[in-house]
Structure formats: C-alpha cells, structure tokens
Amino acid sequence: MTRHDGVEPFLTEDRLAIQAMAREFAMREVLPVANELDPVHGEIPMSLREKMAELGFFGILIPEEYGGLGLGLAEYAIIVEELARAWMSVASLIARGQQFTAGFDQDQRARYLPKMARGEFLSAFALSEAEAGSDVANMSCRAVPDGDGWRISGQKMWCTFADGSDYLQVFARTAPVDPRHRSRGVTCFLMPKQRGTLPEGVRGTPVRKIGYHGWKTWELSFEDAYSDIVVGKEGEGFRIAMGDLETARIHTAARAVGLARGALEDSIAYAGVRVQFGRPIGANQAIRFKIADMAAQIEAARALMYQVCTEVDAGRSGNVKASMVKLVASEMAERVTSEGVQIHGGAGYTTDFPVERYWRDARLTKIFEGTSEIQLKIISDSLLGR
Incomplete structure (x- = not known):
C-alpha cells in the first residue's frame, strides 16, 4: 500500500494484517470471556494465555534472535488497542512478557527473553509503596546483603499479577537516602517463583478494586525475602524502573x-x-x-x-x-x-x-x-x- 506523494501510510499492508488478526482474536476469544468473567471478578483463564502465547503476543517487542517477533511499538500499539477493546486486563497482560526488561545484561537476556516470548516467564512489578506512588523515589523497602544474595524487607502496593506471574521484579533500597539525590541507592531484583504462589518470605492481601478485573492486584509484605538476582548494577534501580x-x-x-x-x-x-x-x-x-x-x-x-x-x-x-x-x-x-x-x-x-x-x-x-x-x-x- 503506497501513496502517490511517496509518504508511506502508518497502516501498511503488514500492519493491517496484524490488526485484522488481533481484532478477530479479541472479538472471538477475549470478549466472550470478558463478558462472562469480569462481572463476577473471575480471572483470565490459562487457556486464553496459551492462545495468546501461540500468536506471539508476549514477544511482540522481543528481538527475533530471542524467539520474539521483533516488531516495533507501532505493531504493539495496534495489537494492544484491539485486545483492550475486548478486555483491558488482557491487553495489559501482554506487557508482562516484554516490558520492564530495561537493565538486563546479555546473560539475562539470553536466559529470560526466549521464555518471555513464549509466555513462560511473565512478570509482576513491585515498585510502588504506600508513601511512594507518584513519588517513587520516596521508597522505604530495603535490601541488605546476605551471602551471595540479599534479604528484602518492607511493603509494596499495587503489585498486579503477583500470584499468577513467574517472577516478581522488586525494587528496594540498598543504600541510605541521599537528600540531594533521592532516586539513588535503589536496586532492582528478580524473584523467580511458581505460578499461583508468592515467594517464600512474601505475604499478600488482594486489593479491593472497582475494576481491572481478571487478575488480582496485591499489597505485599516482604519479611527477609531472598533474592540473588540483581538487574543492572546495584543502585541503578530507579533508572531501570x-x-x-x-x-x-x-x-x-x-x-x-x-x-x-x-x-x-x-x-x-x-x-x-x-x-x-x-x-x-x-x-x-x-x-x-x-x-x-x-x-x-x-x-x-x-x-x-x-x-x-x-x-x-x-x-x-x-x-x-x-x-x-x-x-x-x-x-x-x-x-x-x-x-x-x-x-x-x-x-x-x-x-x-x-x-x-x-x-x-x-x-x-x-x-x-x-x-x-x-x-x-x-x-x-x-x-x-x-
């Protein structure tokens, strides 16, 4: 599809095909499930997640060398719009396989990205706290060294999918607050876990939401929870977030x-x-x-x-x-x-x-x-x- 003025339209033939595929999937597979489960606060079925994985929805932005589709934000936005038209929670779920990976080193990219692209290593993002919502730098959750890893203690809010995910991405202070540079001293950790559970040392209470159903959003308490996987360098967590x-x-x-x-x-x-x-x-x-x-x-x-x-x-x-x-x-x-x-x-x-x-x-x-x-x-x- 071209134009006589030589300007390529945004919706190229390839993107129109992607849009049509996503629209058909959303209306046939997602909308009936949303209409059934959202009113009763039911959760997104695993069978639907598996169908999304088969279509590559968890790897849209992941490079082909790691098993993803290697597409751009344009294609991502097109697919997200179609899924959200049916159920926003499903449109949000696909981010759990390809966003929040800033800071991964080459070994981590090789280890995790292929599994993310297949929908087998989906994340929950533990960043916000009761006093650190918009003011993310005002973080009090702390991590202290313990052998080859760290022990994390503190509270986190608004951690959607904490139970259904394959790992938590947790941000905690590893250095005292510098009043001049409050964003420094925060480190990013990964906590792999089994689906349907919270990691050892982590307790949670579901938040009573008025919407965004299909999955639970949690208030989490970390009590000497352990992680030995640091993303990026110590103290660079805010930049990664x-x-x-x-x-x-x-x-x-x-x-x-x-x-x-x-x-x-x-x-x-x-x-x-x-x-x-x-x-x-x-x-x-x-x-x-x-x-x-x-x-x-x-x-x-x-x-x-x-x-x-x-x-x-x-x-x-x-x-x-x-x-x-x-x-x-x-x-x-x-x-x-x-x-x-x-x-x-x-x-x-x-x-x-x-x-x-x-x-x-x-x-x-x-x-x-x-x-x-x-x-x-x-x-x-x-x-x-x-």
Missing part, C-alpha cells in the same frame, strides 16, 4: 483508545435497537451528536498515538510525547466511555452491558503509569523548565 516508561505510556494510550472504541461501537449498536417514543434513540440528534463527538475524539487520540509510535520506532526520543499521548488518550477515554454509559441510560449502569466495564477501566488509565497530573508536570517542565 523509569527505563520502560516511554513504552508503558504508549501502551496505556493504546489501552485507552481500545476502551473508548469499545464504548463507541457498543453505543452505536445500542442506539440502533433501543426504542423510545416510537423510534430508535439513534434517530435523535442528541444521541447522534454524542456518537459523532466520541468518534472524533478517538480518532484524534489514535492519530497522535500513531505519530508517537513512528517517532520512537525511528529512534527519536519520545519521552515528552509519550506523556502527551498518555494524557490525551486517557482523558479522552474517560469522557468517551462516560458518554457511552449515558447513551445506554439505566442499562449502562448495570453489569449486563460491557460499557460499564470500559468506563471503570478507563478511569484507571488516568492513574497508572503516572497520573494525568504527573504527565502535565513532565510536559510543562519540558516547555517552561523545571
């Missing part, structure tokens, strides 16, 4: 676009069958204008996402623009999914229709991977200076 945020924020933008599209498509369908005052509500200008505005907002956010993906894949730094698209897409998703609930009326406020799931999950996109307020700070600092 921040190293994947560009990808993570584009990932969140794609999830937000997918959620919004789900609300739009469901609202169009509902407006065609819901009859009031003798005709479908889709004949009313008020509903038609809502749907038109929803579609325009989605298209604008998606266009920015495609632009940012193109720049990052071309090797141009996209940190600020990744913050921009994360901000724009997540704020858009909350508005659009809320309008979807409104179009559904009272039915939208029940769990009988998926639109309420999109609404609940869209609200989370404004919080994780850096809140909207954090994105505004990053963007304003880049324009005005710190």
Whole structure:
C-alpha cells in the first residue's frame, strides 16, 4: 500500500494484517470471556494465555534472535488497542512478557527473553509503596546483603499479577537516602517463583478494586525475602524502573483508545435497537451528536498515538510525547466511555452491558503509569523548565 506523494501510510499492508488478526482474536476469544468473567471478578483463564502465547503476543517487542517477533511499538500499539477493546486486563497482560526488561545484561537476556516470548516467564512489578506512588523515589523497602544474595524487607502496593506471574521484579533500597539525590541507592531484583504462589518470605492481601478485573492486584509484605538476582548494577534501580516508561505510556494510550472504541461501537449498536417514543434513540440528534463527538475524539487520540509510535520506532526520543499521548488518550477515554454509559441510560449502569466495564477501566488509565497530573508536570517542565 503506497501513496502517490511517496509518504508511506502508518497502516501498511503488514500492519493491517496484524490488526485484522488481533481484532478477530479479541472479538472471538477475549470478549466472550470478558463478558462472562469480569462481572463476577473471575480471572483470565490459562487457556486464553496459551492462545495468546501461540500468536506471539508476549514477544511482540522481543528481538527475533530471542524467539520474539521483533516488531516495533507501532505493531504493539495496534495489537494492544484491539485486545483492550475486548478486555483491558488482557491487553495489559501482554506487557508482562516484554516490558520492564530495561537493565538486563546479555546473560539475562539470553536466559529470560526466549521464555518471555513464549509466555513462560511473565512478570509482576513491585515498585510502588504506600508513601511512594507518584513519588517513587520516596521508597522505604530495603535490601541488605546476605551471602551471595540479599534479604528484602518492607511493603509494596499495587503489585498486579503477583500470584499468577513467574517472577516478581522488586525494587528496594540498598543504600541510605541521599537528600540531594533521592532516586539513588535503589536496586532492582528478580524473584523467580511458581505460578499461583508468592515467594517464600512474601505475604499478600488482594486489593479491593472497582475494576481491572481478571487478575488480582496485591499489597505485599516482604519479611527477609531472598533474592540473588540483581538487574543492572546495584543502585541503578530507579533508572531501570523509569527505563520502560516511554513504552508503558504508549501502551496505556493504546489501552485507552481500545476502551473508548469499545464504548463507541457498543453505543452505536445500542442506539440502533433501543426504542423510545416510537423510534430508535439513534434517530435523535442528541444521541447522534454524542456518537459523532466520541468518534472524533478517538480518532484524534489514535492519530497522535500513531505519530508517537513512528517517532520512537525511528529512534527519536519520545519521552515528552509519550506523556502527551498518555494524557490525551486517557482523558479522552474517560469522557468517551462516560458518554457511552449515558447513551445506554439505566442499562449502562448495570453489569449486563460491557460499557460499564470500559468506563471503570478507563478511569484507571488516568492513574497508572503516572497520573494525568504527573504527565502535565513532565510536559510543562519540558516547555517552561523545571
């Protein structure tokens, strides 16, 4: 697919084929499971995870030499949008096999990346704490040397998939806080474990969430838990934690676009069958204008996402623009999914229709991977200076 002006379109033939494959999988395999399990807080089935692995979804960004697909953020975002249109939790699960690997040395890449690409070594990210959410540098979880390894003690919050993962990626202080450079002295550790369990020395309590169902999110207590696997160098944990945020924020933008599209498509369908005052509500200008505005907002956010993906894949730094698209897409998703609930009326406020799931999950996109307020700070600092 080419254009006469010589400019290659974003959606090339290869990407359109990837999009079609992901869309068919999402609507056939993911959406029915989401509609069944999300209302009862059921967990993503292992059979679905295995089908995702067969399609290579856990290795989109992993180089071919390690068994991955070796694709870029553009293809990643396309697939994520399609999966999120069905269930955001499934669209989030694929990150557990290919994100959060910044800092791996060559031996670790050779050891872990092939298993990640096959969906056999999926992560849970233990970074945030009660007093270290947006202020990640304010970390109190500590690690002290013990023989060839370390003993980790402290609390972690918001560790999604801690039980279902194959390892925890844990960030802990290995040096006292330097008031001038609070981000220094944090080290990244891996804790391999069996699926369905927490590591020895780690206790957990599931968080009572209003959404993001399909897997549990945990508050964890580390009590002299042991790890002898350090990622990167001692004291470089903060840099490692921040190293994947560009990808993570584009990932969140794609999830937000997918959620919004789900609300739009469901609202169009509902407006065609819901009859009031003798005709479908889709004949009313008020509903038609809502749907038109929803579609325009989605298209604008998606266009920015495609632009940012193109720049990052071309090797141009996209940190600020990744913050921009994360901000724009997540704020858009909350508005659009809320309008979807409104179009559904009272039915939208029940769990009988998926639109309420999109609404609940869209609200989370404004919080994780850096809140909207954090994105505004990053963007304003880049324009005005710190």
